[in-house]
Amino acid sequence: MNLQYLFDSAGNTTGVFIPIEEWNTLKKKYMGIDDEVIAISSWQVDEVKDRLVDYRKNPNQRLDFDSAMADIEKDL
Template sequence: MSLQFISDSTGETTGVFIPIEEWNELKGKFKGIEQAEIAVPGWHVDVLNKRLADYKNDPTHVMDFDAAMDEIEKGL
């Protein structure tokens, strides 16, 4: 899929552009995708909020992405 990411003036990604041909293909595969509402379960929101609060309280207690992936791969 050839997605294009849209960024604001600070470089933060603010959106995604999907070419119309690929969007039409997705609509064919996933009926009702245009009307789909994505609801995040409340407990997911709670976990995320806790993790964000933990990070804000101690931003030094985080793991580098590559190190985290290495740890995950060790367990496979």
């Protein structure tokens, strides 16, 4: 992909330019990529918030991805 990064006067990245041909390819591959709003159900937002609260209370009880998958697969 031939991306061009845009920078402000302080050198901070402020945007990305994608050539139109590549943008059109992405739009075909990922339908809805150019939609401005992606609706997320309120129950999903609440679930993420609850999980973040729980994580902040118990950060040592988290599982990395491989451990979580192993825990799930052991009962299959």
